[in-house]
Amino acid sequence: MATGRNHRPATRSRGIPEATVARLPLYLRALTALSERSVPTVSSEELAAAAGVNSAKLRKDFSYLGSYGTRGVGYDVEYLVYQISRELGLTQDWPVVIVGIGNLGAALANYGGFASRGFRVAALIDADPAMAGKPVAGIAVQHTDELESIISDNGVSIGVIATPAGAAQQVCERLVAAGVTSILNFAPTVLSVPDGVDVRKVDLSIELQILAFHEQRKAGEEAEAAASRKGPDGDMPAVMPA
Numbered sequence: 001m002a003t004g005r006n007h008r009p010a011t012r013s014r015g016i017p018e019a020t021v022a023r024l025p026l027y028l029r030a031l032t033a034l035s036e037r038s039v040p041t042v043s044s045e046e047l048a049a050a051a052g053v054n055s056a057k058l059r060k061d062f063s064y065l066g067s068y069g070t071r072g073v074g075y076d077v078e079y080l081v082y083q084i085s086r087e088l089g090l091t092q093d094w095p096v097v098i099v100g101i102g103n104l105g106a107a108l109a110n111y112g113g114f115a116s117r118g119f120r121v122a123a124l125i126d127a128d129p130a131m132a133g134k135p136v137a138g139i140a141v142q143h144t145d146e147l148e149s150i151i152s153d154n155g156v157s158i159g160v161i162a163t164p165a166g167a168a169q170q171v172c173e174r175l176v177a178a179g180v181t182s183i184l185n186f187a188p189t190v191l192s193v194p195d196g197v198d199v200r201k202v203d204l205s206i207e208l209q210i211l212a213f214h215e216q217r218k219a220g221e222e223a224e225a226a227a228s229r230k231g232p233d234g235d236m237p238a239v240m241p242a
């Protein structure tokens with residue numbers, strides 16, 4: 001998914017580069033699948049292939065965690081799951097609020113994958129008074145008037161914004177003022193936040209545009225290859241490839 005970041009240093013505490021942090025969830029997803037199949041150990045090559053990462057990069061990434069694997073045996077799957085989860089802060093429960101409970105916010109609220117990854121949807125918040133009290137994914141929607149008290153009562157540090165673009169900056173400012181320090185923004189707008197606040201942006205349309213670019217390039221390359229198989233005046237070459 002497309003992600004962006006604001007006001008963030010190139011390395012995090014304990015010297016783990018940001019690029020490594022961004023790959024840790026990929027390793028964790030692959031390791032969790034191995035763990036569910038009760039696979040005890042995995043080689044760096046196997047794990048790299050499963051995570052879609054180069055194996056030399058994986059070994060370097062794991063060296064930042066102090067995990068070097070055992071020659072001829074590989075990495076202990078359960079231990080790595082624990083180590084990466086701990087590094088990502090997933091061994092604790094993170095209460096999350098979702099603001100904007102329309103099509104997308106409701107879909108996110110219904111997504112079962114948050115809880116299994118250490119995120120608990122603490123509250124659903126919407127500005128529409130008609131939404132207040134309505135259950136979505138088993139949680140009653142609360143009005144934005146209550147945003148500040150919800151954040152402080154639940155000790156929320158992560159907020160998800162799924163409002164229209166025009167409302168996102170104001171919602172972001174209220175979340176930050178109330179104590180939220182990490183924001184996952186789905187609204188198609190660039191948020192400005194003070195230092196110390198992390199923003200990750202998800203934009204499926206940008207991802208599709210990038211795929212469209214690659215499709216266009218592939219089509220261009222195929223056209224070029226087809227043209228080069230023909231002679232300079234458009235005829236097929238005298239010697240056909242076997």
Ligand SMILES: NC(=O)c1ccc[n+]([C@@H]2O[C@H](COP(=O)([O-])OP(=O)(O)OC[C@H]3O[C@@H](n4cnc5c(N)ncnc54)[C@H](O)[C@@H]3O)[C@@H](O)[C@H]2O)c1
Binds near residue numbers: 105163164186204
């Ligand atoms: N990132 C992506 O890939 C992606 C995909 C789909 C939609 N979106 C974006 O997500 C956002 C939501 O899309 P949707 O289809 O769910 O829209 P929607 O109109 O169904 O829902 C928006 C909700 O936000 C609420 N809202 C409006 N202003 C608010 C405010 N100030 N505070 C709290 N709640 C407020 C509305 O009452 C409504 O319930 C849009 O910005 C859309 O562009 C992003």
